[in-house]
Amino acid sequence: MPLFFQDNIANKKCSICGEIGGTDKCGFYIREKPNKYRNECKICLNRKCLLNYRKNIKNNRLKLKAYYHQNSEEIKEKQKLNRLNNPKKYRDRDVQRYKKDPKTYKERAKIHYHKNRECILLGQKKDRKENPEKYKLKNKLSNEKAKHDPKKVLNRRIHTLMYLSLKKNKGGRKWKTLVGYDLDQLSKHLKKTIPNGYDWNDFVSAKLHIDHIIPRSVFNYTKPEHADFKRCWELKNLQLLPAKENLLKGAKLAGHFQPSLLI
Ligand SMILES: [Zn+2]
16 A cells, blocks of 8 residues: 555555544554655554564564664653653653552552652752742642641641640650550540530630640659650540630649659
């Protein structure tokens, strides 16, 4: 079959499926010389190549690998450029990949993050410096959102309470690593202590406070390593109390209590 010229592309017939080409659905690849097209439509040609590839998949994979190693720099550069030029295409592809298998996608993203952490953080820092307005807005939105997310509210409150009680000695450590329970366990426990006539929303809207049944002030600790820190913050010493009662209670102690000596 002779090669066709561009003028004829609309009437060109695929030699495999017989579809008349030139349309988006059934285009033809251009040969190296300008204005000359292949005899098979794109769809048929891709299918043919794939079948050929699969026929001898082991060998072909090795060949591809070898080709990649020889030209890896060039290929990477090309991919980078492609990504920059078609951000939407790549974004859509990532979204599709995520939807198809979120677990694998997240795992890969994690590995990628740890591998390139410093580079990513540097990029973020630069971006933050160049677009301060964008980040101001982002912070505002996320703060607004956090106000109504019970988990975030709880996390922030326990964080603040603990920070205030330890000041510098918290040393940037996460509260979870200091107490031996996590956010879920804490929220499950606190929900059991909601006073009559209240519900979890009252905690989110600050009508209920986190209260230490035995007040913080009577425990003898300045560091998380001290024995009393664990006693003060263990789950059974925490409850929810209406804000008014909590403020009235202050640091009053109901029964007898023996604080530990510092370690
Ligand atoms: Zn075809």
